[in-house]
Amino acid sequence: MDENCSKMTVFLLMITVKNSEMFFRERWWIGMGRWPWSDRKTVEECKSMEVPWLNRHGYFCGFKSGLIEWKNAFGEVISSISIQVSVDEEHFGRKYVRFMSTFTNGLAGKKTELDYKVELVTTPCNFGGVRYWFICGLVVDDKPCGRRVAKLYLPPGSKYFGCRHCYNLTYRSRKEHDKRLDAAMKNPELLKSLLESDDARDLLLGIKAYEKVLGRR
Numbered sequence: 189m190d191e192n193c194s195k196m197t198v199f200l201l202m203i204t205v206k207n208s209e210m211f212f213r214e215r216w217w218i219g220m221g222r223w224p225w226s227d228r229k230t231v232e233e234c235k236s237m238e239v240p241w242l243n244r245h246g247y248f249c250g251f252k253s254g255l256i257e258w259k260n261a262f263g264e265v266i267s268s269i270s271i272q273v274s275v276d277e278e279h280f281g282r283k284y285v286r287f288m289s290t291f292t293n294g295l296a297g298k299k300t301e302l303d304y305k306v307e308l309v310t311t312p313c314n315f316g317g318v319r320y321w322f323i324c325g326l327v328v329d330d331k332p333c334g335r336r337v338a339k340l341y342l343p344p345g346s347k348y349f350g351c352r353h354c355y356n357l358t359y360r361s362r363k364e365h366d367k368r369l370d371a372a373m374k375n376p377e378l379l380k381s382l383l384e385s386d387d388a389r390d391l392l393l394g395i396k397a398y399e400k401v402l403g404r405r
């Protein structure tokens with residue numbers, strides 16, 4: 189693998205945002221080098237926050253606060269975050285979701301309070317009403333993202349919710365596909381069995397691997 193590829197730096201400046209006015213003038217920053225593909229996280233590994241979920245739970249109505257919990261397979265709460273959602277522009281200014289949580293850092297157990305907002309916007313629906321979107325507030329390589337997205341992600345070890353593009357997330361299925369493709373290109377027996385397979389997906393994978401092997405010559 190390319191040496192430069194394996195170098196990744198993530199640094200965070202601007203930690204706490206005290207109020208909405210400040211938030212909309214300034215943003216928090218993340219600088220990233222290139223991520224090696226093998227280190228790319230999948231969306232399945234991340235916590236996420238979805239517009240439809242907030243909608244179903246009645247958050248897009250004036251001002252509402254709540255606690256969101258993530259549980260493991262045993263039903264135990266593994267983490268939680270407090271949120272406030274305001275779509276009441278008259279009283280609270282711009283529309284936003286405010287995230288509030290406490291992180292414990294490193295071995296020293298130092299606690300960091302996080303309190304930041306993600307802007308919300310709306311677009312009209314075909315049949316009346318409006319559809320809500322998050323505006324991703326991350327900054328990658330000095331460029332503010334600003335993408336309009338329906339889903340935000342929080343990868344393991346990260347502090348701020350952001351969009352899939354900023355965190356360079358992939359889908360597990362894609363990652364597994366890439367792994368199998370790689371394996372087929374290195375193993376002639378596996379490649380042969382894929383090319384002889386009755387399963388259309390395996391056959392397509394075999395053809396793709398075969399083309400790639402030929403392309404290398």
Ligand SMILES: [Zn+2]
Nearest residue numbers: 324333351354
């Ligand atoms: Zn983004």
